[in-house]
Amino acid sequence: MKYRVVMSDQAGQDVRAIFEYIAFEKQAPETAAGLINRIEEQILKLEEMPHRFREFEGEPWKTRGLRVMPVENYLVCYIPEDNTMTVTIIRIFYSGQNIDKHLTHK
Numbered sequence: 001m002k003y004r005v006v007m008s009d010q011a012g013q014d015v016r017a018i019f020e021y022i023a024f025e026k027q028a029p030e031t032a033a034g035l036i037n038r039i040e041e042q043i044l045k046l047e048e049m050p051h052r053f054r055e056f057e058g059e060p061w062k063t064r065g066l067r068v069m070p071v072e073n074y075l076v077c078y079i080p081e082d083n084t085m086t087v088t089i090i091r092i093f094y095s096g097q098n099i100d101k102h103l104t105h106k
Contacts (some may be wrong), residue, residue, distance in 0.1 A: 002047040003080065007089045014092040015039070018074070035072065039092065042071045043078075046087045050080035061103055070095065077103065 015036060022032035046069070056066040056077070069076040077091040093102050
């Protein structure tokens with residue numbers, strides 16, 4: 001049975017910010033579109049076996065079941081809910097950034 005994948009509002013804002021930064025700041029709209037497509041493809045693969053990526057070690061997120069999926073130079077933070085068969089994408093951000101900061105602010 002497949003999980004249903006949903007994006008939080010914050011994750012949606014993250015995707016837009018990633019696209020805008022690459023497309024407009026770096027002036028590479030084709031690169032931005034390709035990256036967003038690849039991130040979305042990997043997110044959709046979480047419909048099956050969402051527990052295959054590592055758990056986040058810091059609290060309170062570890063207790064909540066947060067997992068981290070790397071996609072190229074980005075991290076997709078998500079929580080699989082077995083009882084509802086739902087995967088909620090919490091945040092998406094550049095892997096060189098502080099993960100704790102992004103999870104506790106906004």
